Amino acid sequence: MAATDAQGTALFRAMRMIVLLGGAILAAMVQLAILPAMPEMGAHFASGGLDGTLIAQNVTTISALSMAFGGPLVGWAAGLVGKRRVLLVSALVYGLAGAAGAYVPDLWSLLASRLLLGVASAGYVTIGVSLIGDYYPDPAERDRLISWFTVVGGIGSLAVLVAAGWLTKTGGWHAPFALYFSGIPLFVIGLFTITDVPLTAGEAEAGPSGAILRAWGLYALIILISISMYTVTIQGVFLMNQQGITDPTITSNVMLLTSIGTIAGAYAFRFVRPALGFGLTLAATWALLAIGNAGFASTANVYLLAVYAGVCGVGSGFMTPMMTTAILGAVPPSASARAVGLAMGCLFLGQFLHPLALTPLRVAFGLHDAFLWMGAASLFAAGLAVAWRFMGGQRAVA
Numbered sequence: 001m002a003a004t005d006a007q008g009t010a011l012f013r014a015m016r017m018i019v020l021l022g023g024a025i026l027a028a029m030v031q032l033a034i035l036p037a038m039p040e041m042g043a044h045f046a047s048g049g050l051d052g053t054l055i056a057q058n059v060t061t062i063s064a065l066s067m068a069f070g071g072p073l074v075g076w077a078a079g080l081v082g083k084r085r086v087l088l089v090s091a092l093v094y095g096l097a098g099a100a101g102a103y104v105p106d107l108w109s110l111l112a113s114r115l116l117l118g119v120a121s122a123g124y125v126t127i128g129v130s131l132i133g134d135y136y137p138d139p140a141e142r143d144r145l146i147s148w149f150t151v152v153g154g155i156g157s158l159a160v161l162v163a164a165g166w167l168t169k170t171g172g173w174h175a176p177f178a179l180y181f182s183g184i185p186l187f188v189i190g191l192f193t194i195t196d197v198p199l200t201a202g203e204a205e206a207g208p209s210g211a212i213l214r215a216w217g218l219y220a221l222i223i224l225i226s227i228s229m230y231t232v233t234i235q236g237v238f239l240m241n242q243q244g245i246t247d248p249t250i251t252s253n254v255m256l257l258t259s260i261g262t263i264a265g266a267y268a269f270r271f272v273r274p275a276l277g278f279g280l281t282l283a284a285t286w287a288l289l290a291i292g293n294a295g296f297a298s299t300a301n302v303y304l305l306a307v308y309a310g311v312c313g314v315g316s317g318f319m320t321p322m323m324t325t326a327i328l329g330a331v332p333p334s335a336s337a338r339a340v341g342l343a344m345g346c347l348f349l350g351q352f353l354h355p356l357a358l359t360p361l362r363v364a365f366g367l368h369d370a371f372l373w374m375g376a377a378s379l380f381a382a383g384l385a386v387a388w389r390f391m392g393g394q395r396a397v398a
Contacts, residue, residue: 016193019087020135020145022186023121023128024153026094029160030063030121033179034101036165040173045107055107062111066118068348074123075130075341083127083134083337084196090123091187098180117180124183126341133328133336134197142328143273146321150266154317157259197333212339215330219346221282222323226350227357228289228378229319231371232296232312233258234354236305239367243300254306261310265317273322279389281322286382288315294375297368320347 034041038056046052078086097116104110129149136142160179167175236258237251245251265288273281292312296305323343331339361370 012193015189016135019186019190019193020128020132021149021152022182023125024149025156025160026183026186027067027121027125028153028157029179029182030067030098030117031060032157032160033098033164033176034060034173035161037168037173037176040168044173059101059107059110059114063114063118063121064348064351066115067122068345068352070119070122071126071341071344071348072338073341074119074126075338077123078127078130078337078341079334082196083131084190084194086123086337087127087131087194088187088190090120090127091183091190093117093183094120094124095181095183095187098183099177101180102174102177120183122341122344124186126344127337129324129328130336130340131194131197133340134333137333139325139329140274143321143325144270146325146328147266147269149324150269150317150320151263154259154263154266158256212331212335212342215327215339218323218327218330219342222319222343222346223350223353224381225285225289225319225323226347227354228286228293228374228381229312229316230351230354231289231293231358231374232309234351235358235367235371236296236309239297239371240305242367245300245302245305250302254302254309257306257310258313258316261313261315262317263313264310265314266321267317268314269318269321272318273325277389278322278326279385281318283382283385283389285315285318285322286378286385288312288318290375290378290382292375293371293378297371297375 038053038060041059042052042056044052045055074086074090093116097113097120100113101110101117104113129146132145132149133142136145163179164176167178233255236255240246240251240254245254269281272284276284288311292308292310292315295308295311299305299308324340327339327343328336358370358374361373365373
């Protein structure tokens, strides 16, 4: 398969890159766009004795469930109707279903629109990343763009939070839903810039199912790393509260360092991966998570907590491009959409499994020691990755 990025003018290539990388912002926006609106949304739905806070949380997070199942589903659909069609439909549905949250008449319609939004987001990201692999088959160029995909997502997260907060303040809890309309201009641009890349005869004959099954180890790694990397993100505020740090401004600023760390890690990945190779980059990812998780439990100093949150963020910034590029390198182009879709499903599955994995530790030892156990497990995994690298495992991953 030949890269198609040589087609068209510089403007054409730039507009297509906007479409491909724009999926990172769309994915970040799914939950973050309405996060500042949750208190007002909760108050709105609290009438009639309902738990408005719980309802607002469910409205915000229910899309993660459909994203977990939507990735593999959309990857399978792309093999039937083509990646271009799936990407365009995903962009259109994202814009319409997301913005519909401002207009739907009742809670059940709102929840349904959020489920559709999750599927559309999973579809857009899955196909966008897969097309990066199609358009840029050179491993170095592909790794560079995948790292930029994560960087764009991190920067977009910060911008979305600022915009959503301003919209909520000026227009109420309905206003931030307007941010989801951004899927529409991406749909329009994609109509003129996105094309399916024809497969060669050898690629067309390659069995996608067999290739995906052979990459089972990578999918298991995504789940395991996800369980560890969400420790600070999901549990950090609760641990800080136990340590007497209850000011929402302080806790949110500490947690913000995870996003900043993710941006830094994703940017550094383009230099780290070529220098260390997959095995040692994997070991470094585990080590960063070990230091971040254990360090976060070892101090009540706000500045050190922010540092350790940032260290976890750097590990997360390594993880996404590392595993995505490894999967794209392990499967033929005919299987890339399904493979990336399954990877996204595993990422959200790990997020879902995190509380289930941590709860027994928290009940048995307390939340503080649960962080330490998660750090110890991550450090053990880092040691295994180093051993695997020097025992020849590096050859198993492109």
